[in-house]
Amino acid sequence: MSDRESEPGETAGKLCEKFDAIYFDLDGVLYRGVNAVDGAAEAVNEVILGGCGVAYVTNNASRTPDEVAYHLVELGIPANASEVVTSSQVAVEILQSHVSLGERVFVVGGVGVEQALSAAGYAPSRDAKNCVAVVQGFGPEVSWRDLAQACYLIQGGAIWIATNLDSTFPTASGIAPGNGSFVDAVRNAVGRDPDGVGGKPDRAMLRRTFEVTPGDRPLLVGDRYDTDIAAGIAAEIPTMLVLSGVSDIADVWRSSLRADYLCESVQGLVLDYPEIDTSGTTHQCGQASATYDALKLRILASGGTRIDRLRAADSLKWSLLSEVGLSSFTHGRIALDLGAQSSVGA
Numbered sequence: 001m002s003d004r005e006s007e008p009g010e011t012a013g014k015l016c017e018k019f020d021a022i023y024f025d026l027d028g029v030l031y032r033g034v035n036a037v038d039g040a041a042e043a044v045n046e047v048i049l050g051g052c053g054v055a056y057v058t059n060n061a062s063r064t065p066d067e068v069a070y071h072l073v074e075l076g077i078p079a080n081a082s083e084v085v086t087s088s089q090v091a092v093e094i095l096q097s098h099v100s101l102g103e104r105v106f107v108v109g110g111v112g113v114e115q116a117l118s119a120a121g122y123a124p125s126r127d128a129k130n131c132v133a134v135v136q137g138f139g140p141e142v143s144w145r146d147l148a149q150a151c152y153l154i155q156g157g158a159i160w161i162a163t164n165l166d167s168t169f170p171t172a173s174g175i176a177p178g179n180g181s182f183v184d185a186v187r188n189a190v191g192r193d194p195d196g197v198g199g200k201p202d203r204a205m206l207r208r209t210f211e212v213t214p215g216d217r218p219l220l221v222g223d224r225y226d227t228d229i230a231a232g233i234a235a236e237i238p239t240m241l242v243l244s245g246v247s248d249i250a251d252v253w254r255s256s257l258r259a260d261y262l263c264e265s266v267q268g269l270v271l272d273y274p275e276i277d278t279s280g281t282t283h284q285c286g287q288a289s290a291t292y293d294a295l296k297l298r299i300l301a302s303g304g305t306r307i308d309r310l311r312a313a314d315s316l317k318w319s320l321l322s323e324v325g326l327s328s329f330t331h332g333r334i335a336l337d338l339g340a341q342s343s344v345g346a
């Protein structure tokens with residue numbers, strides 16, 4: 001890239017060139033179920049070849065860092081276990097401020113939860129007998145019986161730590177219930193919240209990630225506002241939201257949080273990211289432009305690609321919100337029209 005400032009509307013170079021460390025969420029970003037997101041391996045390889053540090057940061061507690069790294073390598077993404085940060089590891093860190101090492105802890109969730117507990121020095125158990133704490137994470141084998149045993153322990157005074165609260169989980173077949181939905185089931189039975197929650201958006205997760213892969217200019221890439229984007233905002237790290245996972249255009253439009261960059265998928269990292277011209281009442285991104293129709297309370301974007309229309313419209317929306325003030329001009333009142341089959345009603 002040249003060292004002069006980019007002119008508005010012109011190409012500003014590949015997005016990844018702005019950063020020296022990139023923290024990838026996994027489910028919905030690099031893969032969905034067992035399958036890689038299209039172009040994910042190529043994008044991560046290019047980022048690494050460009051000299052960028054990487055870390056893989058997942059709220060999914062079911063697998064161990066070794067298993068996660070193995071899966072990534074199978075998909076053609078270079079990774080080793082030391083670059084993987086899981087919500088199980090962070091949940092066990094939190095547990096240590098409540099329960100002494102060596103105690104017996106009831107495991108709900110996959111082997112990732114169990115291994116994080118034993119690595120720290122606890123005695124993980126699939127049998128609730130004599131357990132003083134419950135660590136609850138995601139696992140495809142989690143059953144009603146597991147949840148019931150957890151409830152009985154918690155009602156008896158056991159400490160309860162959840163690995164994460166993602167309510168949904170993207171799989172190759174669609175959106176499935178995530179750990180947050182199972183935590184809600186326990187919460188409904190015991191009538192209280194967990195004593196601690198690891199995972200994004202908790203800052204402990206990104207603190208650990210930063211130790212794994214430090215950077216002066218880090219970026220967090222994720223597919224969820226309530227975990228990924230919220231975590232980046234809490235840690236004051238720029239964020240990129242991808243549409244390959246849980247969030248769709250309607251979620252972008254209605255979110256009360258703002259991602260710094262919007263991309264169709266992680267491939268956007270190695271594509272040109274046009275500067276958005278915000279100087280006039282029309283915001284321009286590449287060949288796309290967005291205008292505000294005050295009578296109809298609607299932002300209309302046209303031209304260019306779908307993602308450039310969304311970028312221009314999102315930019316204009318936030319600019320309107322900052323001008324007019326959230327209290328008098330709430331999100332829900334502005335409709336979005338991106339052209340064919342991409343409208344979001346107010």
Ligand SMILES: [Mg+2]
Nearest residue numbers: 025027028223
């Ligand atoms: Mg995700």
